[in-house]
Amino acid sequence: MNDAANAPAAGPQDRSPLQDVRFGAITVRQEGQERLEVEGERVPRVALERDPASEVDPQTAIGTRDPERLTMTIDGRTAVLKPAKGALSRRSYRVDVEFEGVAYRLVPDSVPSSRLTRDGRHLGDFSSDGDELVLAEWREDAEVRPTDAAVGYALASAFGTGGQPMWMMIVDGVASALP
Numbered sequence: 001m002n003d004a005a006n007a008p009a010a011g012p013q014d015r016s017p018l019q020d021v022r023f024g025a026i027t028v029r030q031e032g033q034e035r036l037e038v039e040g041e042r043v044p045r046v047a048l049e050r051d052p053a054s055e056v057d058p059q060t061a062i063g064t065r066d067p068e069r070l071t072m073t074i075d076g077r078t079a080v081l082k083p084a085k086g087a088l089s090r091r092s093y094r095v096d097v098e099f100e101g102v103a104y105r106l107v108p109d110s111v112p113s114s115r116l117t118r119d120g121r122h123l124g125d126f127s128s129d130g131d132e133l134v135l136a137e138w139r140e141d142a143e144v145r146p147t148d149a150a151v152g153y154a155l156a157s158a159f160g161t162g163g164q165p166m167w168m169m170i171v172d173g174v175a176s177a178l179p
Contacts, residue, residue: 020149022144024042026153028154028157030061033060033063034049035049040149046074048072048154048158054069067081074099079098082097093107099147102147116155123138126152128157134157
């Protein structure tokens with residue numbers, strides 16, 4: 001069961017918030033591949049920006065996985081964002097964030113979703129195609145904080161979620177190479 005769901009809205013002024021069971025209304029707003037914001041009454045505002053002078057990767061919603069070209073703030077305070085390069089393995093698509101002594105990680109764990117952890121503890125699972133529609137499913141046994149939710153929504157929207165296992169990518173590659 002997903003705890004948050006909403007249909008994408010028509011435009012920036014008409015955007016309806018996502019409804020998260022634990023944190024209420026949360027709005028995810030993307031401004032092209034340059035900027036993303038997450039905000040809500042019960043979560044801190046998160047902003048993620050790409051250096052406009054950087055080369056744009058069309059495969060990544062925020063436009064790059066280069067940490068030197070990205071800036072993340074949580075309630076106006078800087079967070080350290082470390083997206084991995086993204087290659088063959090699911091783990092290579094992980095995104096790490098360090099904020100005020102807390103380590104977050106969003107890493108694909110199935111084809112459609114990624115697992116969010118705080119200091120190694122599994123908090124919940126997110127699904128997103130790298131757009132403003134983000135679905136969150138919180139673990140019932142997890143103590144989830146407002147910052148956890150804001151970071152999870154931002155990372156899922158900015159980088160997308162999920163990934164094929166390596167064996168499936170190899171099979172697809174071999175199959176496409178055959179006559």
